[in-house]
Amino acid sequence: DTAVSQTPKYLVTQMGNDKSIKCEQNLGHDTMYWYKQDSKKFLKIMFSYNNKELIINETVPNRFSPKSPDKAHLNLHINSLELGDSAVYFCASSQMPVNEQFFGPGTRLTVL
Amino acid sequence: KNEVEQSPQNLTAQEGEFITINCSYSVGISALHWLQQHPGGGIVSLFMLSSGKKKHGRLIATINIQEKHSSLHITASHPRDSAVYICVYGGSQGNLIFGKGTKLSVKP
Numbered sequence: 199d200t201a202v203s204q205t206p207k208y209l210v211t212q213m214g215n216d217k218s219i220k221c222e223q224n225l226g227h228d229t230m231y232w233y234k235q236d237s238k239k240f241l242k243i244m245f246s247y248n249n250k251e252l253i254i255n256e257t258v259p260n261r262f263s264p265k266s267p268d269k270a271h272l273n274l275h276i277n278s279l280e281l282g283d284s285a286v287y288f289c290a291s292s293q294m295p296v297n298e299q300f301f302g303p304g305t306r307l308t309v310l
Numbered sequence: 311k312n313e314v315e316q317s318p319q320n321l322t323a324q325e326g327e328f329i330t331i332n333c334s335y336s337v338g339i340s341a342l343h344w345l346q347q348h349p350g351g352g353i354v355s356l357f358m359l360s361s362g363k364k365k366h367g368r369l370i371a372t373i374n375i376q377e378k379h380s381s382l383h384i385t386a387s388h389p390r391d392s393a394v395y396i397c398v399y400g401g402s403q404g405n406l407i408f409g410k411g412t413k414l415s416v417k418p
Contacts, residue, residue, distance in 0.1 A: 239394065240410055241347075241353075241408050254404065286351065295400075296341045296402075296404055297341070299343070299345075300355065301353040304352075304353075
């Protein structure tokens, strides 16, 4: 029954590795988002997809690549992980851009 | 450049107090959101508003379009209200700009 789910919840990995975080929503929403929350607890939007099309792409390294196989899924793939990528990553969805968002529980990524 | 300013950054209150958190922005808006992030990390959307006022239980959100300002009020605050409250600007192009958040601590 979880509206927005993310896997894994925790991810610990070495520098240089490639990892993916998955996000799924069962709300029938058209828009999905990825956010990064750093150690200072500031939330920053990374990407937004509407109907599987990229609509927001903030300045993030191109090591980060979102993939939306369908409207219900927005996965985040990160290549060549760096120490500074350690953060909590939140996925969210909304019916339309700018509408009320529903957040996933977050994925805590630790890069060693 | 549009910016979202939230104040105060930190707020400590006694249980029962009336609390106000402010948010201002500089460019015309499509929607203004208030989010709550619990100490455990979970994020919940409290309000989305584009005009006027909304109320949900002890929480009230207002927005003044002319002054480009929104407030979040908590009446009869309780320790369980302790959280970070985040104001989010939503533009007509679908862009989102986040405030830096207000950390609220309500003491019993």
